[in-house]
Amino acid sequence: MTERYDCIVVGAGPAGAAAAFTLAKAGLDVVVFERGEYPGAKNMFGGILYSTVLNRLMPGFWADAPVERHVVKRRYSFVSNDSEAAFDIRLDAFNRPPFNNSFTTLRARFDRWFAAKAEEAGALVVTGAVVDDLIIKDGAVAGVRVRMEGGEVFADVVIIAEGANSLLAEKAGLKPKPDSANMSLGVKEIISLPKGVIDDRFGLEDAEGAAVEFFGEALGPGVPGGGFIYTNQESLSVGIACPISALKEKGIKPNGLIDGFKRHPAVSRLIRGGATEEYLAHIIPEGGYNAMPELVTGGALLAGDCAGFVNPSLYKEGSNLAMASGVMAAETVMEAKSRGDFSKKTLEGYVKRLEESFVLKDLRRYKDAPDVLRSTTGLFKDYPEAVMEMLTRHFTISEESKADAHKELKRILKGRVSLLRLAGDVLRLRKFVR
Ligand SMILES: Cc1cc2nc3c(=O)[nH]c(=O)nc-3n(C[C@H](O)[C@H](O)[C@H](O)COP(=O)(O)OP(=O)(O)OC[C@H]3O[C@@H](n4cnc5c(N)ncnc54)[C@H](O)[C@@H]3O)c2cc1C
Structure with missing residues (x-):
């Protein structure tokens, strides 16, 4: 491994992989450090990949990518403790490319594929590599310390895309410790069922998919948050999200919440007969615009969940904001390289790009949602x-x-x-x- 790169990317989630792909395609020398045994090994999300940005990077990507189904059917279900009032939308336009840019996806497969695409473009992806520290020189970020032999690696600039659990950015003082009022905990089970059963139960054919969102008393009376069921080819992604502050206040255990959700009659009849294959949990930064950290410092930029880019309104988007910010971080790095200047002032161009895009326009619009x-x-x-x-x-x-x-x-x-x-x-x- 050479010890100096144009750019180091920390994390091979959607933000990091999008940044690395963009930089490598432009011919920059880029290395990605990913702590997982492979990209996606430890990652989870609810399950809908929003792909406008990905489709720009790789038009028609769905023909090659391990996506499960495209979402043609959405159901918004308002529940009390035992009943349900629901609103169903099924739009045939979503059955045609680009499939409304909404695909159910399992992260362990998708992240691995996306990182491989960055590698094909010329990035070096190092897995099983935990970045423990940023190296600071003359007041600016100059590289990273990786938990491996010869672990000091230098670059002109570092894109920090380490996700919501941003230990690195916090340690370097780029972000304050998270406020539990701004974080939710997501818990999800992957429940297997035969494809035919899923198709019949949700009214689907071939690669069509459904997304069901549950509101109201989905998590129990007075417990804030919501639940979801998304259809994969031969499994369902079934989960809940609840503010961590509410869990603490009410002394609730998250596994109790998902068990209660699965027992709700509106949910139990959709998952009946399924077997739980995996149990996953992850935090979601839901503070929105008002909780955003500083996005750049000399020699470093924050992208994706690490920067708090999750739309906290009813849209619940994160994957597309992560990829968009990864691409914009990469474009800013390319501009800085052409100027030979990686100062905070030059990297502020990233914030300008974000301000002009849907990322900060949407976050600002929904700033009061939390x-x-x-x-x-x-x-x-x-x-x-x-x-x-x-x-x-x-x-x-x-x-x-x-x-x-x-x-x-x-x-x-x-x-x-x-x-x-x-x-x-x-x-x-x-x-x-x-
Ligand atoms: C329960 C839940 C449901 C969600 N549902 C949806 C949804 O349906 N649709 C949607 O669009 N979004 C959803 N989101 C949000 C979405 O998952 C995120 O916005 C998105 O994954 C952010 O991508 P990222 O690349 O910034 O971070 P991540 O996906 O978290 O990737 C960060 C990567 O960095 C690696 N890493 C971390 N620290 C280090 C380190 N020190 N050294 C090396 N590597 C490191 C991690 O292993 C990981 O691979 C959901 C999130 C949760 C938790």
């Missing part, structure tokens, strides 16, 4: 209960006159939540679902 969600406690108990009681009443066949039934609906709503509180919550929520 606070709104945290403070709208009715979303996770009072409202689901009120909605279900009203729906039950509305759809119950009886000999009561419709006028009396409608009066009763108003009485139920008023009895459950004050109209003033409801109006306030609707106004606040409107800002982050639009």
Whole structure:
């Protein structure tokens, strides 16, 4: 291994692999250090890869990449403790390339493939290599210390794409310690089922996929967060995400939460007969724009989850923001190289690029989403209960006159939540679902 590179990338997740691919294609000398035994070995996400950026890097990538299914069907399911009201969307346009840039994916396979593409482009990917420290010289990042023999490696610039658990960036003082109010814990099981059963149960054919999101009391009464089921070819990704602060406050164990979610009737009938193959857990930085760290320093840039680039609104995107930021970090490095200047001032071009892209435009737009969600406690108990009681009443066949039934609906709503509180919550929520 040469000891000096144009660029070092820490982490071979979507952000790091996108950065390395872009740099290597442009002919720069780039090395990626990945702590996993192979890229993706320790990685997890819910399961929908958003691929606009990837499709720009490798048009038609799905023909080659290990994606599971393209998502044609979305279901938003609002649940109380035992009932469900759901909204289904199935759009045929999503059945044609580029398949709405939404593919269910298993990270252990996808990350390995993406890193191999960066290698084919000319990057060196070193696995089983934990980066322990940044090397600082004259006040700027000059390289990294890797946990291996001869572990000091130098470069003009380092792209830190180590994910949400950003020990390296924290240790170097580039990021404060995470505030548990801004982090969620995601827990997921991969549950195997035969393809035919999945197709029948979710109304799918061939490579079509479905994504079901659960809101309301999915995690138990008053527990904030949500659940999901995404269809793979021969398995389901079944999981939940809940703010870590709520877990602490309520003294809840995450495995108890996913067990409860799987027992909910709206969930149990979709996973019935399946066998749990894998259990995975990971943190999600959900603080959004207001929790973003400094994105550059002399000789280094932060990309992906390490920079907090996860859309905390209902869109729940992270993979595309990670890849977009990886590409923009690489483009900034290329510009800095052409100027021979890797100072913080030159690398600030990265922030400008991000500001002009959907990454920071979206994060800024939804900057209040984390606070709104945290403070709208009715979303996770009072409202689901009120909605279900009203729906039950509305759809119950009886000999009561419709006028009396409608009066009763108003009485139920008023009895459950004050109209003033409801109006306030609707106004606040409107800002982050639009
Ligand atoms: C439960 C859950 C559900 C999610 N669902 C979705 C979804 O459905 N769709 C979506 O788009 N996004 C989703 N996300 C978010 C998405 O996973 C992330 O935004 C995305 O993976 C970020 O990519 P990244 O490359 O920045 O970080 P990561 O994917 O975390 O990759 C970081 C890499 O760095 C490596 N690394 C870390 N430290 C070191 C070190 N010191 N030395 C060497 N290597 C190191 C890690 O092993 C890893 O390979 C979800 C996240 C979670 C946790």
